[in-house]
Amino acid sequence: MSVTVPWTFVRHQAPNIVGMFGAGLRSALPRLGGGQVDTPSAPVTRRMGPFPSALIEAYAAWAGAPPDRYNGVLPPHFFSYWGLGLVSELTGRAPYNLLAAVNQGCRIETRVLMPADEPIQVRGRLTDVSDDGRRIRIASQLEAGTRSTPRAQEIEVVAAVPRRQPGPRRADRPSDPEPAFDTVGHWSAEASDGLNFALLTGDFNPLHTLTPVGRRTRYRSCILHGFGILARTYETIRNAGIDVAVFEARYVKPVPLPSADLAVQVASEPEADGRRAIRLIGVDGKLHLAGHLNETLTGASA
Structure with missing residues (x-):
């Protein structure tokens, strides 16, 4: 797109x-x-x-x-x-x-x-x-x-x-078993999407908008805004017919510009508390975003 x-x-x-x-x-x-x-x-x-x-x-x-x-x-x-x-x-x-x-x-x-x-x-x-x-x-x-x-x-x-001089890493905690995921859609980011999103929101951070700055980073390109990643992932999920009342996202790896065919995946089954895991995966298998969604509000939030 x-x-x-x-x-x-x-x-x-x-x-x-x-x-x-x-x-x-x-x-x-x-x-x-x-x-x-x-x-x-x-x-x-x-x-x-x-x-x-x-x-x-x-x-x-x-x-x-x-x-x-x-x-x-x-x-x-x-x-x-x-x-x-x-x-x-x-x-x-x-x-x-x-x-x-x-x-x-x-x-x-x-x-x-x-x-x-x-x-x-x-x-x-x-x-x-x-x-x-x-x-x-x-x-x-x-x-x-x-x-x-x-x-x-x-x-x-x-x-x-x-931290400029970070302390020692914490010991990894045992992770929960990975759920089964369904791919519900894809989206792509054009080279111009950093500037496009800046014009829509006012976030003109040069890491997202100036190619010479992006090329000097370890990504060798500009990267898409985190909120831009969120917006397109959110709408891809909605386009799949899934309602969203609560959306939680953690940014794992930046999305370089351009990037094609990023896969939006949603857990096939909800967890015990009703949340469904979500993630955004690149064609190279790298994880860019992880989180959960709730389709309805429950308890005190309702």
Whole structure:
């Protein structure tokens, strides 16, 4: 699939560009008062939107959704646009240099799709900053809703800052038996998809958008944004007729640009708690994304 995003969308990205740049710059400067931060932090609230319909439609099309899936509502993973600035602000509160931070994964719980024609109210907080000796884990949580759909979504985003001199590896824990997987679909990433996703979300990190920078990395190319991997994997699962109420994803290996025929796989049978394992596999057999989904909300989340 090849979708070209118009450059005119960059006019919608100023808040995210400024937010990401500001958080990265502040984190790189020397700090006073030590290296501690209290979690969970005091909540931060923001009122956002409504967002341009052309941007929402282009974002959904890039992710692989059919034209009628999100008529009048926001895709569940559209927080990669509306939440980017706030997540950058929250992550930037951790006393570490975020220029080295990598996206580790996220969890999306969707109770109801938010209407696209209403402003959304977002409440965010920094929930965890912890060090295991090899990396610093920084987790943020967003709660979002509108007037007609309060508490529509809860989202957790996890970033990690690698240690320059990492400690010893933890002993591997015994792993659970691998479930049987069914391939439910494929998607491919074009060389231009890093720039396309940046124009849709405002994340212009040169690792995703500038070929000369990508060629100097060990991947020898730009890599696709983690949230872009998530969006296309999510929509491939939905295109297979599988409902998604909770989506948990952990990024294992980056997706180089371009990459063809990435296989989206879902466990044939759910686990005892109702979750179904998911994964994204390259043609070379490498694992790019792993996680779980729930088709319905249960218990306290319902």
